[in-house]
Amino acid sequence: MTHLELTGVAIDFPTSRGPFRALDGVNLKIDQGEFVSLIGHSGCGKSTVLNLVAGLYEATEGGVVLEGKEVREPGPERAVVFQNHSLLPWLSAYENVELAVRQVFRNSKTRAEMKDWIEHNLELVHMSHALHKRPDEISGGMKQRVGIARALAMQPKVLLMDEPFGALDALTRAHLQDSLMEIQARLKNTVIMITHDVDEAVLLSDRIVMMTNGPAATVGEILKIDLERPRNRIELADDARYNHYRHQVLSFLYEKQHKPDQDNSQSRSPSGKSTPTKTAPIAATETPIATEDTVLAQDMHSSKTSTGETTAPAAA
Ligand SMILES: Nc1ncnc2c1ncn2[C@@H]1O[C@H](COP(=O)(O)OP(=O)(O)O)[C@@H](O)[C@H]1O
Numbered sequence: 001m002t003h004l005e006l007t008g009v010a011i012d013f014p015t016s017r018g019p020f021r022a023l024d025g026v027n028l029k030i031d032q033g034e035f036v037s038l039i040g041h042s043g044c045g046k047s048t049v050l051n052l053v054a055g056l057y058e059a060t061e062g063g064v065v066l067e068g069k070e071v072r073e074p075g076p077e078r079a080v081v082f083q084n085h086s087l088l089p090w091l092s093a094y095e096n097v098e099l100a101v102r103q104v105f106r107n108s109k110t111r112a113e114m115k116d117w118i119e120h121n122l123e124l125v126h127m128s129h130a131l132h133k134r135p136d137e138i139s140g141g142m143k144q145r146v147g148i149a150r151a152l153a154m155q156p157k158v159l160l161m162d163e164p165f166g167a168l169d170a171l172t173r174a175h176l177q178d179s180l181m182e183i184q185a186r187l188k189n190t191v192i193m194i195t196h197d198v199d200e201a202v203l204l205s206d207r208i209v210m211m212t213n214g215p216a217a218t219v220g221e222i223l224k225i226d227l228e229r230p231r232n233r234i235e236l237a238d239d240a241r242y243n244h245y246r247h248q249v250l251s252f253l254y255e256k257q258h259k260p261d262q263d264n265s266q267s268r269s270p271s272g273k274s275t276p277t278k279t280a281p282i283a284a285t286e287t288p289i290a291t292e293d294t295v296l297a298q299d300m301h302s303s304k305t306s307t308g309e310t311t312a313p314a315a316a
């Protein structure tokens, strides 16, 4: 049985000029334990897909089914990690995770069991040394680690991540990607991760879902990544298959789906069909290839033991 299924999903957002159709005809089946990335140009509808699965948005047409049950509202079996951690600033790392754990396990775990479980999840993300630090006392990468621990501690069937490493420097991002791969290999969660980073998508995913530009965005192509795990970024840099996958994603994004002009709201009309806009050259898009290559080169040549995080030990 399919674990998670989106069928004929369309969504209209109300605007002053009438409904705006952000997504149309989105079909996707995901297996238990699969790691799926969503990639597509900014504004195409990736977060909207994630929010639908999270139960934060309701589809106008079609719907989302998880293990045979229609998703209608948020639930702890679908935990979300956002780009900007969203930790409560007045609570420590431990207390932020505790809040989620109490919500989910208040009737099924004792106080002592909850304490062990909170510490265990913070240990998974290499945060044991900073349990009692508040968000303003730790680095951006560490805050994201706490956000991931909080999501994992809910023992979700599906982990939803919206550009979880997008705001981090390249080194910290590489460490967190490695941690996430290790954790997922251990826990076998189903993961849907949004990214705009082609290398991140290829390195982490079992499949990459490439979305067309909006309005009425949909699944363009799906690329299966047949690379054995565990995956090592250094070894893969010289792997022809890796570079082939990478090329296919880049070709989808920059040849098949040119990024339209930055502000696509100008081209919106109530019908949801956009008036054609001038296509920007690749160099003028938000994530130029040169930048991604630069980031990759930095990642590849950085020593495995150095870390962009100030106080965290290197994630082994
Ligand atoms: N709550 C909302 N109300 C109106 N329009 C929205 C809302 N959420 C998203 N949109 C629009 O839907 C489109 C897709 O947005 P989003 O899913 O955030 O894109 P992405 O995550 O791919 O950058 C955009 O044009 C965005 O402006």
Ligand SMILES: [Mg+2]
Pocket (backbone or CB within 6 Å): 046, 047, 048, 162
């Ligand atoms: Mg988004």
